[in-house]
Amino acid sequence: MIPFKKWFGGNQRSEEQISHIDAENIPNHVAVIMDGNGRWAQKRGLPRIAGHHSGMKNVKRITMAANAIGVNVLTMYAFSTENWKRPKEEVEYLMKLPLEFFPKEIEELIANNVQIRMTGWQEGVPDYTLKAVQDAIDQTKHNTGLILNFALNYGSRKEMLSGVKQMAQDIADGKITAEAIDDSVFSSYLLTHPLPDPDLLIRTSGELRISNFMLWQLAYSELWFTDLCWPEFTEQHFYEAVTEYQRRARRYGGL
Structure with missing residues (x-):
């Protein structure tokens, strides 16, 4: 059971709901x-x-x-x-x-x-x-x-295009190789890096849409x-x- 913190003004219903949340x-x-x-x-x-x-x-x-x-x-x-x-x-x-x-x-x-x-x-x-x-x-x-x-x-499309352009420049400058690019490397070129x-x-x-929001990052989000x-x-x-x-x-x- 997660302890309920009173400092944000929770009520009894909040206490009941929070008690059912799996802390793990x-x-x-x-x-x-x-x-x-x-x-x-x-x-x-x-x-x-x-x-x-x-x-x-x-x-x-x-x-x-x-x-x-x-x-x-x-x-x-x-x-x-x-x-x-x-x-x-x-x-x-x-x-x-x-x-x-x-x-x-x-x-x-x-x-x-x-x-x-x-x-x-x-x-x-x-x-x-x-x-x-x-x-x-x-x-x-x-x-x-x-x-x-x-x-x-x-905007996620702009973010990804900017990342691709920077990767292309880094390849041209010899900072990385095309073969080295994987999910982790690509993610490092996004604005959200280093957030999970x-x-x-x-x-x-x-x-019911995601409106150009974190298109890469939301691949496996619920x-x-x-x-x-x-x-x-x-x-x-x-x-x-x-x-x-x-x-x-x-x-x-x-x-």
């Missing part, structure tokens, strides 16, 4: 596509940005839930390379969220030994956004607990989808996903 079979890396913020807001007659604000607050709740059961890496798909196509006002609001989130939550994240990282391209991201993220990375770099990794301005591949992918909002929009996805739902993960047999193509 916790997913090492959980990736989350936080989808449905805008739809959640529109259903309530609110502007889309209100959904993004509620979604931001949910990041800490799920981070603490993951930390409570011993997840080592939690990657949140915060902004994709395709999200630049959204209305300018919405993109500008999304880029300002780190300025609100990190100053408000950083002390509790540090207190719980959480380490912040970012996976994605800095090009095009406003300087104030990058500074807020980098400050959080610097403030938590000595923490040794859960890695909270934000996929910001990230996700064991579990969670996607909210009812969409996928868990829910119709709930991200702002209404709770600690209990997170534990449901982990419990379902533990019911599955991961054979990696074997018997």
